Amino acid sequence: VADLLPSKRERAERLGAAGTFDPTASDAVTSALALLGGPAAVVVDCVARESSVAQAIELVDKGGAVMVVGVAAGAVPVRLDLIQDREIALIGSLMYVREDYTAAMDLLSSGAVPVDEIITARYDFEHSAEAFGASMDPENVKVLVNIS
Helix, strand or coil: CECCCHHHHHHHHHCCCCCCECCCCCCHHHHHHHHHCCCEEEEEECCCCHHHHHHHHHHEEEEEEEEECCCCCCCCCCCHHHHHHCCCEEEECCCCCHHHHHHHHHHHHHCCCCHHHHEEEEEEHHHHHHHHHHHCCCCCCEEEEECC
């Protein structure tokens, strides 16, 4: 898992990530490849910026796939020559389907998901404006608004 914030990298490891790295470090790709033991079969890009997509392409194996789930703010240049030469599948994903929500609810209901690691702030409905402000804090993962 790559993240700019050490706190989020630490959380990812607590949640089971085999390793984490700072994507802005000069040795980010080398560190990631060492953690993986080589190139990845699949890389999921949750940021959709030029730098993150380029890094994803560098990390994926020949014949692998890069799935972009982050929402790009505009055009994002990609190294099409690498995608073609290394036969990389570049896949976009936008929406969740009903089965995704059902599976997520089942995981939450079963206790398989440590929600206390994911929900980092809670607000009563009357303080919704504060909750939206808190959601802009990069240290938060999920801000929850309670409706009684």
